Amino acid sequence: MTHTPLLKPVWLSMTLLLVWLLSACQRETDLVEPTTNTTVSNTAENETINKWILENMRDYYYWNDKIPASPDLTLAPSDFFDSLLYTYSATAAPDGDRFSWIEENADDLSASLSGESxxxxxxxxxxxxxxxxxxxxxxxxxxxxxxxxxxxxxxxxxxxxxxxxxxxxxxxxxxxxxxxxxxxxxxxxxxxxxxxxxxxxxxxxxxxxxQANPVFLDSIYTAGTKTVGYLVYNQFVPAPNNSSGTEYDDQVDAIFSNFKARGVNELILDLRYNPGGYTSSSANLASLIGKNISTSSVYFREEWNSTLTPYIKQEYGDEFFVQRFLNKSQNIGGNLQRVFVLTTDGTASSSELIINGLRPYMTVTTIGTTTYGKNVGSITIVDDSGKIKWGMQPIVFKSFNSQGQSDYSAGFAPSIEVQEPLVLKPLGDITEPLLNEALYQITGNRLARRAVATGHSLPALGSSIQRKAGGGRMIKSLTAFKTAKLPQ
Structure with missing residues (x-):
């Protein structure tokens, strides 16, 4: 793909994803390693791929002003991509990048972001x-x-x-x-x-x-005047891989339609294992929950790099950077005063977007442990010509709620801390500690005995969830984002 005055017509989708274990959030399937015997043909191929990487990173990367002026184009593509990053360092670059990554097979990347692996x-x-x-x-x-x-x-x-x-x-x-x-x-x-x-x-x-369905479990619990809706939702994915529909979003809509019909007036949203996903699905869910919202209400705003921002504004206007709430007939916000969100350090990105985006409109009480802290988003970039098979997921924006708040890079500390024990109860069991605590806060112990603080002291090494390509990222579909003019 050559550099032109037009934004390159790549397939783009975006996830704000939070990754709990930094080493785990990188390219698990990145198989290209530098060799000591690089052939001329491999060097030429690397340079072609790397030029494509560099052009796109200079256009889209949130920290594009930090990209080295003369990077080594002979490196293996994975190493070259890493050489461009403004890598996080607690001392040298505390505002740096913890989340951008690249994969050798763009089709595998696309599938994993849709829950297929x-x-x-x-x-x-x-x-x-x-x-x-x-x-x-x-x-x-x-x-x-x-x-x-x-x-x-x-x-x-x-x-x-x-x-x-x-x-x-x-x-x-x-x-x-x-x-x-x-x-x-x-x-x-x-x-x-x-x-x-x-x-x-x-x-x-x-x-x-x-193909994993992100909608894991839904239940309704009744205690006196309290009708409690409970949803375990494990990834923000609108539809199965290779579908252009909204099957999973529609399933969430149907659950809330049932919540509304049953008179649900308290909600527990279980995002403890949800590492993020598509912002469109996050907006869909938030629009089913938000109180006194409308299609003019701001869910979140985006900040892109200073090079690209004026050209996006010129082509699409300021609304490009704004995600407003959707008009959902299944919305139960009129019956809610608050929402409880169950969290762990695996709760990331689009999950944190739910917490941050709803807080200006209603009380959001978090129960569990501190979330990961990912307030930036990435897009998936592939070569539309098909000649380059790689796919990359660079960070391109930072998110803010309607009050301009984006101060959760260290995660959201829980309103009520409850740790998961070593002996786990089934999800949905009213004696399971996180759910039990939420029910206790809602019912005053009428539905279940308050859980005794349980937890354990075993050091954690990470999780399989955080190694997913879709783990810890916010995805925003940008298929029409092709014509904003870039500087020469």
């Missing part, structure tokens, strides 16, 4: 087995319905201590769990008398290409 169906959190240990366990957070893991009998709360007969350790967990293997034999452990004990039980699972 090769997976067993297990989502898990990794912990050290004990303080100071090098042994690792994987605690199953949830199991995708109808996935290979679900068919094998896995359930939330299962604890994996071995993979293919090998104990999981700090030195091998990445190769055992994230190598892209297909066949797994998982050895399980369990808590006995407050101690973790290995068992003889194993479950075998074969990973397959699987």
């Amino acid at each position: 090769t997976t067993t169906g297990l989502e898990f959190m990794l912990y050290l087995r004990s303080q100071g240990s090098t042994d690792v366990i994987a605690q199953v957070l949830y199991v995708l319905p109808n996935s290979p893991a679900a068919r094998a009998g896995f359930k939330r709360g299962d604890i994996i201590s071995k993979v293919n007969g090998q104990p999981i350790t700090t030195t091998n967990y990445a190769s055992l769990l994230y190598s892209g293997a297909t066949n797994y034999s998982f050895g399980l452990a369990e808590v006995q008398n407050s101690a973790l004990v290995d068992t003889d039980k194993t479950l075998s699972v074969t990973a397959t290409v699987f």
Whole structure:
């Protein structure tokens, strides 16, 4: 693709994604490594790809003024992309980039952002087995319905201590769990008398290409005058991969239509495992919840780089940077005074956008632990000619709510802190600690006994959710964003 006065007609979609584990949020599928024997043809191919990367990064990257003047075009594309980034540093660049990444296969990138991947169906959190240990366990957070893991009998709360007969350790967990293997034999452990004990039980699972539905669970609880709607929503995705529709958004609409018909007057939104996704789906959900909102009400605003901003304004006007609420007949905001959001450090990006965007309009009470803190958004860029197969996801904007607030780069601290325990209750169970606390705040203990503070002190190493390509990003569809004139 050559540089022209017009914004290049790339396929663009955008996710504000929060990534909890910095190393985990990078390119898991980036397979290109520098070699000592680079051939002339490889060097030429790299330069072609790298020129395409550089042109687009100079146009779109939020920190485009930080890009080196003369980067090395002979590097492997993944290394070249990294060389352009204004990389975060707690001391040198505290405002730097933690989230931009690139993948060798743009089709895989697109699929993963829509919830399709090769997976067993297990989502898990990794912990050290004990303080100071090098042994690792994987605690199953949830199991995708109808996935290979679900068919094998896995359930939330299962604890994996071995993979293919090998104990999981700090030195091998990445190769055992994230190598892209297909066949797994998982050895399980369990808590006995407050101690973790290995068992003889194993479950075998074969990973397959699987489309995950982000709408995981919905329920209604009734206690006196309180009718409580509960939704577990795990990614902001409007539709399955390769669909141009809004099937998943429509499913959320149908749930809120039922909430409205049933007279729901309290809402618990469970985003504890939601790393982000499409801003269009975030706006759809927020528009079903917001109180006293209209299509003139601002959900959030965007700030792009200073080079591109005047040209976008010239072509599209100021409204390009504004996401307003939608007119949703299923909106239950008229019956709500507040919304409870269940959070963990895996709650990111478009999930945090819900918290930040709704706060000017109603009370948002967060229960759980501090969210990740991603207030910037990225777009997916691929080569429209098809000659370059890579896809990249650079940060291109920062988000602000209607009151100009964007001060959550360190995450939202919970209004009420509740940690998940090592022994997990099923999602939707009224004794599950985070849900139980929300019900306690709503009902005054009429529906369920208040949960005792439970939690554990095992050091966390990250989660499978945070390694997803769609994890921790906000996506905004920009398919029409093609004609804004750029400077020469």
